[in-house]
Amino acid sequence: MGVFMLGAFVSCDRTVSPDKLPNKAKQFISANFQGAEVLSVRRDGLKYDVILFDGTEMEFKSNGQWKEVDCGLNPLPAGILLPNTAKYLSAKFPMNFPTHVKYEHKRYEVEMDNDLDLVFDKNGGFMGADD
Numbered sequence: 001m002g003v004f005m006l007g008a009f010v011s012c013d014r015t016v017s018p019d020k021l022p023n024k025a026k027q028f029i030s031a032n033f034q035g036a037e038v039l040s041v042r043r044d045g046l047k048y049d050v051i052l053f054d055g056t057e058m059e060f061k062s063n064g065q066w067k068e069v070d071c072g073l074n075p076l077p078a079g080i081l082l083p084n085t086a087k088y089l090s091a092k093f094p095m096n097f098p099t100h101v102k103y104e105h106k107r108y109e110v111e112m113d114n115d116l117d118l119v120f121d122k123n124g125g126f127m128g129a130d131d
């Protein structure tokens with residue numbers, strides 16, 4: 001019975017108030033999206049899905065660590081990418097900008113405005129293009 005109850009709680013998808021976000025997530029949003037307003041926050045088990053009024057979508061772990069940021073057609077804020085990654089992108093793609101980043105399995109997947117998908121290691125080092 002306890003396992004069933006835990007499974008039901010973990011899979012529960014519900015809207016919550018932005019003030020229910022972990023402090024780390026709130027700090028990330030205020031530092032990187034100054035003045036942006038939160039449109040919605042959904043808690044789905046051990047993660048939070050956040051949408052800003054400008055359409056930016058973010059996913060946070062239960063501890064508030066960001067997992068994914070999608071700015072649509074707009075550039076990612078400069079402070080989100082690791083310095084090595086940002087330096088590589090500005091050197092190799094001076095006419096393009098990153099719009100989406102996802103951290104998964106000790107690597108960052110970065111999507112550029114030209115739909116190029118690039119992969120970086122946990123330290124921001126370039127690993128290759130993703131299909």
